Amino acid sequence: MAFGMIHFVPILIVATMFALFAFSGLRSRSSQNSGYEFNRSYTGRIGIGAGIASNWMSAASFLGLAGVFYLKGYFAMAYVVGWTGGYVLLLVLMATQIRRFGKFTTPDFIGFRYESDTARNLAALISIIISVIYCVAQFRGIALLVSWLFGIDYIPAVVVGTVLFVSHVTVSGAVGVVRNQKLQYFVLIITFILPLMLLTRKLGYFWILPQFGYGAAIGELQRQFDFNWSEPFGSTTLFEWLALCFTLMFGTAGLPHVLSRFYMVPGKRDARWGVVWGLFFIALIYWSAPAYGVLARLFEARNGLSLNMTGTDAADMIVLSAAGLGGLPLWAVGLLAAGGMSAAFSASAGLLMTGSASFSYDIYPRLIRPDASEQDKVFAAKGFFLALAAIVMALTFQPLGMIAEIAAFAFAIAGNTIFPAFLLGIWWPRANAVGVISGMLTGLAISFAPLLIGDKLPIISQIFPFTSSAFIGAPLVVIVMVCASLLTAPPSPAIRLFISREVHDCPEN
Template identity: 35%
Template sequence: MESTILGMTPTVFWTAFFVISTFGLYIGIAVWARAATTDDFYVAGHDIHPVFNGMATAADWMSAASFLSMAGLIAFMGYDGSVFLMGWTGGYVLLALLLAPYLRKFGKFTVPDFVGDRYYSQAARIVAVICALFISFTYIAGQMRGTGIAFSNFLGVPIEMGVIIGAIIVLFYAVLGGMKGVTYTQVAQYCVLIFAFTVPAIFLSMQITGTPIPQLGFIGTTTEGVPLLANLDRTLTDLGFTSYLQGQKSMLDMTAITLALMVGTAGLPHVIIRFFTVPKASDARKSAGWALIFIAILYTTAPAVAVFARANFIETVNESTYSIDVARGEAEAADQGDGATPQWFYNWERTGLLGFTDKNGDGQIQYRADAETNEVTTLDRDIFVLANPEIGNLPGWVIGLVVAGGLAAALSTAAGLLMVISSAVSHDLCRKVLFKNMTDTQELLVARFAAVGAVLVAIYAGINPPGFVAAVVAFAFGLAAASFFPVIFLGIFWKRMNKEGAIASMVVGLSITAAYIVHFKIGFSSAVLGACALIVAAVLMILHFGLKGESDTRPMFFGSLALFGVFLLGAFGVLPDIAPGTTDQWILGISPEGFGAVGMVIAMATAIVTSLATAAPPREVQDLVEEIRIPSAKAHVSHGPAE
C-alpha cells in the first residue's frame, strides 16, 4: 500500500528518526551542561535567564497528559473540561504574586529548606520532605507509564522496554547535568513539543474553519459558514451525547476542582524549584509570566483542537461506509468513493486505539452515546491529538514529530520530578537531618545516587503501575494544595505563623485530603490500610532519628514499631476491608479532585488557630520574613534604637 523506507513504513521510520534524534540532542545538551557544584546541581547556579526558565518551566509543567490526553479529555467533557484549562494556568498567577519572588529571595535550594528554616524546626522540615517525596513519586510513575505507552504504540516496542529506555535517557541527563542539564534539556523539549502540537492544530484549523489560527477558529464558523461550537453541540445532542456547552458538574464542584488545581499548581515542589534557578527575585516574577505565555500557547490551542477533532470525527466517521478491503490493507480508502470511512480510521484501528464493531451489520459506522447501538467500541482520547496530522493530510513525518513531542513532554516532567526527589533525599534528608557533617562533594554524590534510586523505583512503578497512579491528578494537586501552599503562603504573609501552626497545618491538611481521596478513589482495603500504616511508621522512624538529642523521641520509636505491626496485619489481609465510597456520598457533592480546595481551607484554619494558641516565633525568624519581603539584597529594615 505504501512505500517503505529502510524496510519500515514511513510512519515508523519518521517516528524512529525523530525519537532518536531528539534523544541524541538531549544527551548532547547534558554533556555540555555538566554540573560541578551543589549550586549547579540543585539550582543551576541561580543563573538561568528568566525567558529560558519560563520555557523550561513550561516543559517541566506540561506532562504527557497535557500533550497527548488533554485535548481529547476536553473533547469528551466539553464545558466541564474548563476546570483543567483554568486550573492549570491560574496557579501561575498565585505563584508569581504570592510565592515565587519571595522564595527566590530566601535563596536556598528546596521547598523543605524554606519550611525548615522559616519554622525553625527539624520536624517541620521532615514532614515537608515526606510531602515532597510522596507528591513527586505519584507524579513520576504516571510519566514513566506514559513514556512506555508512547513507545509501544508507535515503535512496536513492549511497554516495559519503553519505560526503561525513557528512564535511562532521563537518568543520564539528570545525574550528569543536575538542574543545569535538566533546564537546558527542558528548553529544547519545549521547542519540540510546542512545534509538534501547534503545526497539526494549524492545519486542522485551516481545514475545518478556514483560518490558520486555532484560537480564532474556535470562535468562528465552519468552512460551510455554520457556527462551529453551536453546530457541534447540536450534533452531539442529536446523537444522544451530553451537551458540549453545558456541563454536568455542579457549580460548587467546578469551583472546588478549579481552585484545588490552581493552588496545587502553586504548591507543587517541582514547579516551585524552577524559580530558584533565576538570578533575582524580580526575575522570578517575570519568569512566571514567560512560563505562562509558553504554557498558554498550548492551553489555548487544546480546547480548539478538542472542538475541531470531535466535530471532524462525527462529520467523517459517523455513518461512513467501512471497507473490509481497506482494513486488510488491500485497498485505499481514497478509492472507495463518497461517504467512505477515512484512511486514518483504519490506520489507528490497527494500533488498538480505535475499534469498530458492526453491531447492526449495515457496513456503516454508527457513533452514538447509547452503548447498545454505538459501534465505535474503542475510542482512546489520545486519538484526538495523534490522528490530527493524518486528518489534516500532513506528510508522514509529522506523526513522528508528534510522538517525539509526547515523549519530550513526558521526559521533561519526569526529569523535573527527579530533581525534587534527588534534592529531597540528599540535601533535606541526609545533609540537613541525618548526617549533618557531610561535605559538598559527598552531598553531590548522594544526590546522584538518590536520582538513580528514584529512577529504579519509577521504572518499577511505570511497569507495574500501583492503583494510585490512576488518581494522580487528585493526589498530586490535592496534596500540594493542602500541605505546601498554606505553610508557604502564611510563612511569607503572616509573621505570627509559628512552627506549631505549620506542623499541625501540614499534618491535618495532608491526612484529611489523602483520606478523602483514598476513600473515594481506591477504598481502604486491608492492604491499603497496611500501606498507610507503613508510611506513617517510616515517617515516625525518620523523625525519631532526625530529632534525636533535641527532644524525647522514644514515643515515636515505639509508635513506629507498633504501626509496622499494623502494616504486617494489613499485608496479610487481617484488617477489615472498607468498601470505596460512592459518588452520591461525596461531601457537598465535591469530587476527590476538588477536595484539595477543602483540605487547603482546613489546613489554613488549623495553621491560624494553632499559631495563635502557641508562642510567637522568635525575633530572628520574624526578621527573616521581613528580609524575604524585600527584593534587594542590600536594603535592610532598621527597627530603631530598641534593638
C-alpha cells in the same frame, strides 16, 4: 490510528529530537559549569519565561488535557483555568518574597522559616510523594507513547518506557548534557501547534489561529451530528468545576518543582516579568489543547465511529489519534509523539532528581546516617533515584486515572500541604512549627481520605474529590495552622524580625 504495529518514521523523529537536545546540551556544556538538572544561564526575562514554561510542560499538558476535553467537554476548561490562574497567585503572593529567604529548596525554606527539623523532614517527605505521583502521570504518557510507537501492549510498554527513561537520564548525566530549556520549549510548542495548523487548514477552518479556528468544528458537531457541547454543567456540577479549578491553582503555587524556579532568579524584577512570559508561553499550549479533543470528536463523527467512547487509554492518546484520523502524514503524528515524549521525559527527570535530592540531603543524613560523607550522599541520591523510578513504574501498571487526573491529584496534595505552609510562612509571622506540622499532616490526610475511605464514606469523596480536594482542603489546613499556632508559643523573635524587615521591608517601628 493503528496500534499493534511498529511506526518507524515516528520512532526516527523521536530519536532525532532527543539527539538534537543532547547535541545542543553538549555544545553548551563547555561554556558553563552547571549540572545536568539545572541550566543557570538565564538570558533575560524571555529566557526565564521559557525556562518556567519548559519546566512546567509535561505529559499532562501535552497529552492529558486534550484527552479530558475529548471525554468531558467543558469540564476540562477547569484544567485550563486552573493551570494558568495559579501563576497569578504565585506571582502576587510568593514569587518575589521566596527569593528573600535565600533558601534553595522547599524543605530548606520550611525548615528555616518554621525553625524545625521535623517540619523540614515532613516537607521533604511530602515533596517526594508529590514527585512520585506527578511522575506516574508522566510514565503513563511515556508508556502509551511507547506502546503506540513499538506496537506493544501497555504493561510491557511501561517496563520498556522505564528502561528507556533510566538509560536516558544515566547517559545524559554521564556525558554531562545540559538541559537547554529555551530550545526545548520552542521545539515543544512547534511540535504541538504545527500539526494543529495543518489539521485546521485541511478542514478549511481559520488555520492561522487554530486556537479560534476549532470553534467551527463545535458548530459542525452540533448541527450535523447532534452532539451537544453547549451544556457546560450538563454532566458535572458547578462545585466540581470550581473545586478542580481552585485545587489546580493552589497546587500550582505549592508544587516544589514550580516554586524551585523562584529561589535563585537573579533579580526580583526579572523574577516577576519572567512569570508573565512563562504564563504567556504556557497559555499558548492551553489555548490550543482543547482543539485536539474537539477535532478528534469531529473526525470520529465523520467516520461514523461511536461518540461515546469512554476508554481512558484512547482518550489520553487523543492528540495523536486526532492527527491520524485527520489524515496528517505520519511525520506530523511523529512530531506530536516526539513532543509528548520529550515533555514527559524532562518532567520526570526533573521530578525524580528533586525527589532523590530531597532524600539524600534532607532525610538520609538527618534520619538514617548522621555521619554520611558527601560521597555517601551522592551514592544515596543515585540509589534512591532508581528506587523511585521502580516505585513509579509499579504504580503506573494500575494508574489511578487519566494522565491529567493523576497530575491533578499531585496538585491537590501540594495545594493541601506546601501551599498553606508557604502562604502563612510569608504572610503571617505568628505561624509556628506546631502549626505547620499539624497543617501539613491534616493536608496529607485530606488528600488521601477520598482514596482510603471514600468508598465507605461517600460524603468524603463529594467534599474532597481526589483530584479536587484542595478547594475546601487548603482553607481548612489554613484554619488548622492558625489555631495550632495560636495555641502554642510564637516563633522566635529572630525569625519574626527577619520576615518583617527582610521579606516585607517594614520600618523598624
